[in-house]
Amino acid sequence: MNNVILVAVISLSAIGATSAVILYFVAQKFKIIEDPRIDEVEDVLPKANCGGCGYAGCRAFAEGIVKSGTLEGFFCPVGGNSVMSQVALIMGLVAEEKEPMIAVLRCNGSRTNAPAKINYDGPATCAFTHNLFSGESGCPHGCLGLGDCVAACTFGALYIDQNTGLPAVIADKCTACGACVKACPRKIFELRNRGKKDRRIFVCCVNEEKGAPAKKNCEVACIGCGKCVKACAYDAITMKNNLAYIDFEKCKLCRKCVEECPTGAIHELNFPPRKVKTTAPEETTGQNTPTEVTA
Amino acid sequence: MLKTFKSGGVHPPENKISADAAIQSLPVPKRVYIMVTQHLGAPSVALVKKGDDVKTGQLIAKSAGFISANVHSPVTGKVFKVDDFIDQSGYRKPAIIIDAEEDTWVDGVDNSDEIIRDITLTKEQIIQRISDMGVVGLGGATFPTHVKMMIPDGKKAEFLIINGVECEPYLTSDHRLMVEKPEEILIGTTILMKALGVSKAMVGIENNKPDAIEKLSHIAKSFKGITVHPLKVKYPQGGEKQLIKALTGREVPSGKLPIETGCVVDNVGTAFAVYEAVQKNKPLIERVVTVTGMAAAKPSNFMVRIGAPVSELIEKAGGIPENLGKVVGGGPMMGKALMSLEAPIVKGSSGILLMPVEESRRVVIKPCIRCARCVSVCPMGLEPYLLAQVAKNEMWERAESERVMDCIECGSCHYTCPSGRPLLDYIRLGKNKVGQIIRSRGKK
Numbered sequence: 151m152n153n154v155i156l157v158a159v160i161s162l163s164a165i166g167a168t169s170a171v172i173l174y175f176v177a178q179k180f181k182i183i184e185d186p187r188i189d190e191v192e193d194v195l196p197k198a199n200c201g202g203c204g205y206a207g208c209r210a211f212a213e214g215i216v217k218s219g220t221l222e223g224f225f226c227p228v229g230g231n232s233v234m235s236q237v238a239l240i241m242g243l244v245a246e247e248k249e250p251m252i253a254v255l256r257c258n259g260s261r262t263n264a265p266a267k268i269n270y271d272g273p274a275t276c277a278f279t280h281n282l283f284s285g286e287s288g289c290p291h292g293c294l295g296l297g298d299c300v301a302a303c304t305f306g307a308l309y310i311d312q313n314t315g316l317p318a319v320i321a322d323k324c325t326a327c328g329a330c331v332k333a334c335p336r337k338i339f340e341l342r343n344r345g346k347k348d349r350r351i352f353v354c355c356v357n358e359e360k361g362a363p364a365k366k367n368c369e370v371a372c373i374g375c376g377k378c379v380k381a382c383a384y385d386a387i388t389m390k391n392n393l394a395y396i397d398f399e400k401c402k403l404c405r406k407c408v409e410e411c412p413t414g415a416i417h418e419l420n421f422p423p424r425k426v427k428t429t430a431p432e433e434t435t436g437q438n439t440p441t442e443v444t445a
Numbered sequence: 446m447l448k449t450f451k452s453g454g455v456h457p458p459e460n461k462i463s464a465d466a467a468i469q470s471l472p473v474p475k476r477v478y479i480m481v482t483q484h485l486g487a488p489s490v491a492l493v494k495k496g497d498d499v500k501t502g503q504l505i506a507k508s509a510g511f512i513s514a515n516v517h518s519p520v521t522g523k524v525f526k527v528d529d530f531i532d533q534s535g536y537r538k539p540a541i542i543i544d545a546e547e548d549t550w551v552d553g554v555d556n557s558d559e560i561i562r563d564i565t566l567t568k569e570q571i572i573q574r575i576s577d578m579g580v581v582g583l584g585g586a587t588f589p590t591h592v593k594m595m596i597p598d599g600k601k602a603e604f605l606i607i608n609g610v611e612c613e614p615y616l617t618s619d620h621r622l623m624v625e626k627p628e629e630i631l632i633g634t635t636i637l638m639k640a641l642g643v644s645k646a647m648v649g650i651e652n653n654k655p656d657a658i659e660k661l662s663h664i665a666k667s668f669k670g671i672t673v674h675p676l677k678v679k680y681p682q683g684g685e686k687q688l689i690k691a692l693t694g695r696e697v698p699s700g701k702l703p704i705e706t707g708c709v710v711d712n713v714g715t716a717f718a719v720y721e722a723v724q725k726n727k728p729l730i731e732r733v734v735t736v737t738g739m740a741a742a743k744p745s746n747f748m749v750r751i752g753a754p755v756s757e758l759i760e761k762a763g764g765i766p767e768n769l770g771k772v773v774g775g776g777p778m779m780g781k782a783l784m785s786l787e788a789p790i791v792k793g794s795s796g797i798l799l800m801p802v803e804e805s806r807r808v809v810i811k812p813c814i815r816c817a818r819c820v821s822v823c824p825m826g827l828e829p830y831l832l833a834q835v836a837k838n839e840m841w842e843r844a845e846s847e848r849v850m851d852c853i854e855c856g857s858c859h860y861t862c863p864s865g866r867p868l869l870d871y872i873r874l875g876k877n878k879v880g881q882i883i884r885s886r887g888k889k
Contacts, residue, residue, distance in 0.1 A: 268784060271807045273867045275837075278874040283784050284535030359529070359537060 187240055188216045194236040195226060200304050202227045202327025221245055227341075228305075228325040249343040251326035253307070253319050257338045258354045258417070259292040260314035264368035280335035289367040291357040293317070293338055302333035321348065342398045347420060349403055351396060353378075354417040358391040365413065372415040378407035447652055449677035450690040453824035455857045456679055457778065459653055463617045463737045463744035468625055470748045471761060473548050477520050477752030478530050478789040479505065481539040484581040485588045486512030491541055497524045502551040502728050505541055508576070514589040515579035517728035519750035520545035532791070533755075533774045535784025543752070555725040560628055564636055564723070571640040571723055578722035579729045579792075583714030584608055584683065585775065587793040590715055594640045596704060603707035605638050605646040606692055607716055609661070610676065610683035612651060613776030616796040618733040619713050621746045623650070623657035627664050630713050633720030634671055641709055647692050648673045648713075651682060680778060681855035685710040687824050699851050714795075734790060736762035738799035740769050749790050756786040758797055770805030773798040778856045808865035819858035819868055825851050829858035833868040836875030841882055844875040850883070852876060 191212035199207040203226050205214055215224050221243050226233050231247055238245035264287035270279065276298040284290040295315040300308045307323035308330060310316070317330075321344075330339045338356050353372055357364045361373030374392030386400035387407060396407070396416070408416045482488040487510030499505060499518040506516035522545040530540035550556055566574060576591035596602050607630070611619040623630060634646050648665070650658050652675045662673040676682060676691055686697045688710060695706040703710055711719075714732065721727040730751055737744040742763025749758060755772070759765055765786075773780040774788075776796055782805075783797075819829040827848060835843045852872050859869040 268782075273870045275874070277878075278870055281874065281877050282534065282781065284531070288531075288535055288784065290536050363529075363537065 185216045188212050190240045191215055191237050194229075194233055194240070196228045196233065198228050198304065198325070198327070200228060200325070200327040200329060202325065202329065215241065227251060227327050230325075251341045252321060252324050252344045252350075253326060253328075253330050253339050254342045254350070254352055255293065255317055255319060255338060256340055256352065256354055256356050257291075257293040257316065258370045258415070259287055259289055259368045260316055262314075263370045264289055264292060276333075277335050287367050289357060289364070289371070290359070291336060291338075292355075292368060293336070298333045298335070299330035299339060302329040304329065345398070345403065349421055350398075350417075350419045351401055351403055351405065351408060352398070352417055353394045353396055353415055355415045356393065358393050360392055364392070370414050373413055375412060377410040377412065378416060381406045381410040447675055447677040448691050449679050450682060450687040450824065452826055453822045453857065454679040454681065454687075455822050455861055457614050457860060459678070460614045460739075461617050461620070461653065462615070463735050463746055464620055464654075466617075466621070466743075466745045468621050468733055468746045468748050469761075471750070471753065471758065473520055473545050473750055474753040474757055475545055476525065476754075477543050477545060477750060478754065478787075479516060479519065479541045479543065479752040480530070480532055480789065480791050481506045481516065481541060483516060483587060483751070483792040484514040485586060486510065486514070486592075488539075489513055489516055491527050491539065493518075493524050493527065493541060495524055495526045498522075499524060499543060500549055500551045502554050502730060504728075508579075508589075512589055512592050514581050514587075515577060515728070516541075517579055517730050518543060519730040519752050521549045522546040531785055531788055533783050533788040533794075534781065535788075540789075553726050555727070560632070561724040562632060564632075564639060566723060568640055568642065571636055574723050574726075575640070575719055578718075578727070580715065580718045580722050581729070581792050582712060583718060583732060583792065583795070584712035585779070585793050585795055587791075590711065590719065593709055593711070594637070596641065596709075600704045601707060602641045602643050602704065602709050603645065604693065604709070605634065605641055605643050606685075606688060606708050606710045607634050607646060607648040607713055608683055608685065608688055608710055609648055609650040609654075609657065609713040610688060611654070612678075612680045612683040613778055613780075613796075614680075615737045615798055616735050616776045617737070618735045618746055618795050620654050620657055621735075622717055622733050623654070623661055623713055626717055627657075627660045629720045630716045631661070631664055631668050631671055632724065633716035633718070635668060636719055636723050637709075637711060637716060638670065643709075644670050646671045649676050649682075649688050649692050650674070651676050651678045653678050681824055681853065681857065684824065684853050684855060686853065699848060729792060732790075732792065732794070734758060734794055735796040736799070737796060738773075738801075739804060740766040740799040740801040742766060751792055752789045754786070755783060755788055755790065755797055758790070759786065759799065762799075766799060766801070768801045768803075769799055770802035771800040773800060778860065779854060807867075810866055811864040813864055813866060816863060818861045818863065822857040822861045824855060824857065825853060827852060829868045829872060830866075832875055833866065833871035836871040836878070839878075841875070841878050845879045845882070849875045849879050 192209055195208040197208050203211045205211040234245040266286035267288050270286050274296045276294045276296045279294050285294050293316050297310050299317050305323050305325055307320045308317050311318045326341050355372035357371045364371040365373055372393050376389050378394050379387045379389050384400050384402050386397045388395050408418045481491050489506040490509045491506045493505045501521045503518045505518045508515050522543050525542040525544045527541050529537035532538050572591050572594045580590045581587040609623050638646050658675050665671045665673050685703050689708045697703050697706055718729050734749045735746050736758050745762045772783045774783050832849050856869045
């Protein structure tokens with residue numbers, strides 16, 4: 151009886167020992183030497199796996215950087231400059247400072263500005279509705295307000311404003327990953343720079359129709375009149391397909407175009423209130439203003 | 446027992462309330478809006494510019510490409526402008542807007558009611574004439590008819606099938622045409638047979654149109670090779686794959702065209718348009734449109750010039766009713782609600798359906814109870830609940846492998862769902878996306 155146990159123990163130990171030796175050599179043969187910096191870079195990344203950098207996830211992004219050995223073309227929009235400088239430290243490179251970006255909704259076709267002409271009660275997804283028809287307001291370029299962008303945002307930075315029926319961006323939460331830009335079937339969202347003191351000027355419209363049909367559907371549409379192009383002293387505004395576009399790299403935030411725009415399609419954000427010209431004749435003769443002043 | 450297709454299908458209430466209303470000619474509208482592209486395929490190119498004088502029947506937009514079609518002026522007058530105009534979905538598309546003054550036809554068009562029976566043109570001349578006259582499939586898909594007549598190499602046509610099924614509830618435009626113009630339709634059929642080089646043609650008509658069956662069967666006796674087949678009433682029998690199955694028992698393979706089974710299917714409206722094009726030299730500038738629905742004051746059938754605004758038709762059918770909920774372009778099963786009544790009639794418009802408010806509301810969407818009714822009614826043997834779900838979850842590869850592209854968008858699944866789930870809507874989204882992916886693959 152003892153003999154059986156002994157034989158079993160010895161034979162199994164022998165098999166174990168030989169396998170261990172074989173496995174050792176196999177492991178040596180097929181050893182993968184991974185750059186330890188990949189782990190290090192991954193550690194400093196935000197691990198949101200949002201895909202905003204253009205890679206499948208943070209790990210793929212880290213691998214990309216370490217394998218190419220350069221930071222050119224690599225930028226983590228979520229981590230921003232601070233994370234990129236840490237990555238640069240690990241890699242022994244210098245990170246290029248990038249201006250922080252933010253997603254901007256370029257449509258102001260709210261319930262009051264672009265009132266619904268019909269009532270849509272089908273499935274609430276923009277992708278389907280965009281294929282089906284031009285939208286409740288009739289504007290074929292404007293926001294459908296059904297929230298494909300909200301569903302795509304992994305940072306909770308978007309919500310549908312119940313008063314306007316349009317999505318709104320929570321500036322503190324937006325990481326400019328670009329998920330909403332991809333999700334929107336009408337390409338209304340754009341990543342623009344945050345600007346000094348969060349001040350931004352942009353054309354809040356993407357309608358490429360001629361002036362008359364654009365204005366018919368929406369009070370605040372860009373009608374392609376070109377006044378802003380003339381007003382801009384820095385060549386920052388271009389006109390294409392009846393639609394003005396402000397290049398944020400050239401824009402000096404002078405706000406001339408905002409004053410010129412006849413439909414109010416150009417928006418300014420986070421600027422201090424303008425100095426009111428007290429001597430302006432329209433204001434003194436206006437019927438509503440005196441009551442406000444006296445009250 | 447009457448023939449029908451085997452798998453799936455539903456039988457919604459027929460509601461053919463305009464079946465007894467004779468076709469009335471609508472007066473020529475004051476201003477017409479002609480979409481430059483009204484067919485399936487490559488967009489046409491406008492030939493006229495602002496201020497040009499045009500005559501009725503004059504070519505105003507030329508086909509560009511193999512699968513494309515000509516467009517002719519439906520009125521005589523001055524081109525007001527060539528600009529984008531809203532179509533029935535509310536999107537702006539290139540259009541030619543003409544102010545009508547009178548109604549003078551271009552030379553060479555026979556505008557009389559006399560029936561011309563002798564077919565003098567040869568096969569090639571017929572196809573050329575059909576192409577010149579801008580004839581497209583009038584059943585709804587608006588596929589250029591001359592392309593259908595050109596059988597690809599290695600294939601052979603055995604049968605011509607004339608589709609007089611009109612399985613959509615409410616619509617009666619094909620029905621009235623069969624009752625009022627039976628001989629013209631059969632001459633058109635003979636012309637199509639000659640163009641295809643086939644000796645047999647079958648006319649399929651659902652059994653709820655006894656007057657049309659009787660008239661056509663009677664006249665068909667004097668035509669060689671044409672037989673009329675009454676069919677059991679079942680939706681979507683008017684789909685070409687279903688009709689082929691019902692009449693010949695053959696099945697079109699997945700992703701293939703009807704010619705694989707040796708069949709070519711044309712609508713009765715198309716056969717009539719072919720008759721007018723070939724025998725009378727008359728381009729396709731008018732069609733029969735049914736204006737109907739439970740909210741319509743006077744359900745009617747109109748012979749309408751292409752490009753007339755929808756509002757004008759509704760006006761003639763008793764005006765806009767008070768309890769109007771939705772205006773649908775087409776029938777209740779496959780039609781889409783119109784964005785605007787300014788939108789014009791196009792070659793593919795078969796009906797305008799006025800739905801009262803209480804009928805037009807969508808039901809509350811409840812969870813899927815896995816009853817599989819959508820699977821059992823799908824005429825293409827698909828699993829609609831699954832296709833809708835994978836499309837909703839953006840699983841496009843799965844949607845493709847589940848054959849989403851085979852869906853004929855008949856809406857039987859959506860109609861039958863006891864939970865009121867918007868199955869067809871999501872399947873359409875899936876078809877659209879998968880179609881885009883397949884096309885982009887071809888380009889690489």
